[in-house]
Amino acid sequence: MNSRLFEPLKIGKIEVNHRIIMPGVSRMRATDDHVPTDMMLEYYTQRAAVPGTLIVTEANLIATEHRGYTNAPGIWSQEQISAWKKITDAVHKKGSYMFLQVMTMGRMADPAEAKKEGFTIVGASAIPWTEGAVVPEPMTVESIRQMVQAFGQAAKNAIExxxxxxxxxxxxxxxxxxxxxxxxxxxxxxxxxxxENRTRLVKEILQIMATNIGPERLGLRLTPWSRYLNMGMDDPVEQYSQVLRAANDLQIGYIHLVESRVKGGDDVVSNDKLDFAFPLFRGPFIVAGGHTGDSARKLVDQDFPESDIAVAFGRHFIANPDLVFRIKHDLALNPYDRSSFYSLKEPKGYIDYPFSPEYLESEQTRSQ
Ligand SMILES: Cc1cc2nc3c(=O)[nH]c(=O)nc-3n(C[C@H](O)[C@H](O)[C@H](O)COP(=O)(O)O)c2cc1C
Known part of the structure; x- marks a missing residue:
């Protein structure tokens, strides 16, 4: 069955062969010092199996004072840069592409990690994420400036x-x-x-990164409708329109949006729509959240036949290293095992999901 899902798409400087993307999914398999491991090399190489796939990494920490998540990878040290280089080389060798996702966690940093590693939990304001949680220290303008610089450096490190x-x-x-x-x-x-003021930080971060590595190499992920971790606005349209316009003015490579029917990694019921965003950024867009092969085909072929949209699959990519092949050939998917999503440093539920026999056969034929 023909579908635009299997047509190439230009995303910044790269051209993917199809429109199925692997989004950031944190798996806590880095070392205690936040360095990527050989197990991560194996995991990402498996998921780069179909040439021309874009993989976005799990969220990376960007600086020692902005750690916050146990066994999450980082991108501030030479050791981390070298470990990631092994992974990007392997993914490129498969003919696929890789973007590094970066974040700081603010009030969501893990208090146990803060104690162990000796950093302060900060936030925009002194508002804890839930009752009884650590009250974050509001960032000073000086510390915001330092963090913006750290994002700029992280972008340079990612290219290295x-x-x-x-x-x-x-x-x-x-x-x-x-x-x-x-x-x-x-x-x-x-x-x-x-x-305008609430848009300033994200704008400054994109600006410095664009200066350092070029705007077309940047993507921005937004979750305007999500209530995850007690976030959410009654009407986010005006606020996020401003963010989208800022990204458009900077001419970044893409916008990545998550549908309202997903809350973090869980399904919820919602009919709020992302449509408001599409006219505000010249594209391309990546859209994620609860998609199946059928819903992705419908999105790109019927709902938005004129738009440059790719579809990201989180949980299904965790369980199916050959997901792109399976969707293309309408094969059944391996079910995901939620209990091993975050199993610290565990290979089980990480690098042992099987490829389909059909994929293995096609590879054998190709190499003969
Ligand atoms: C285990 C797990 C870890 C995740 N980690 C991240 C992350 O590091 N960065 C991010 O932007 N989203 C993260 N997400 C959200 C996914 O990228 C995706 O938006 C979500 O799973 C919805 O897509 P799906 O319905 O195809 O799974 C995570 C989701 C799961 C299930």
Missing amino acids: AGFDGVEVLGGNGMLIEQFIQPVTNTRNDEYGGSI
């Missing part, structure tokens, strides 16, 4: 590590979103108090 680009995580309840939304930002300086 061989990545094709960098995706900024501006959603999922992490620090950038904590600045964008008034539920977490009650500041009355230049970073709060108005739509």
Whole structure:
């Protein structure tokens, strides 16, 4: 069955062979010092199996003072850059592409990690994510400036590590979103108090990264409708329209949006639509959240036949290293095992999901 899902698409400087993307999915398999491992090399190489696939990495930490998540990879040290370089080389060898996702966690940093590693949990304002949680220290303008510089350096490091680009995580309840939304930002300086001021941080981060590595190498992920981690606005359209316009003015490579029917990695019921976003950014877009092969085909062929849209699959990519092949040939998918999503440093549920016999056969034929 023909579908635009299997037609090439230009995303910044690269051209993918099809429109099925692997989005950031954190798996906690890096070392205790936040260095990527050989197990991660195996995992990402498996998922690069179909040439011309774009993989966005799990969220990476960008600086020692902005750690926050146990066994998450980072991109501030030479050791991390070298370890990622092995992975990007392997993915490129498969003919696929890789963007590095970067974030700071703000109020969502893990207090146990903060204690162990000796950093302070910060936020836009002194608002904990839930009752009884650590009250974050509001960032000073000086510390915001330092963090913006750290994002700029992370972008340079990513290019040194061989990545094709960098995706900024501006959603999922992490620090950038904590600045964008008034539920977490009650500041009355230049970073709060108005739509324009709440857009300032994300704009400054994109700006410095664009200067350092070129705007076309940048993507921005947003979750305007998500209530994950007690975030959310009654009407996010005006606020996010401003963010999208800023990204459009900077001419970044793509926007990545998550549908309202997904809350983090869980399904919820919602009819809120992303349509408002499409006219505000010249494209391309990546859209994620609860998709199946059929719904992805419908999205690109029927709902938005004129738009440059690719579809990201999170949980299915975890369980199906040959997901692109399976969707193309309408094969059954391996079910995902939620209990091993975050099993610290465990190979089980990480690198042992099987390829389909049909894929293995096709590879054998190809190599004969
Ligand atoms: C285990 C797990 C980890 C995730 N980690 C990240 C992450 O690091 N960065 C991110 O932007 N989204 C993360 N997400 C969200 C996914 O990228 C995706 O948006 C979500 O799973 C919905 O897509 P799906 O319905 O295809 O799974 C994660 C989701 C899961 C299930």
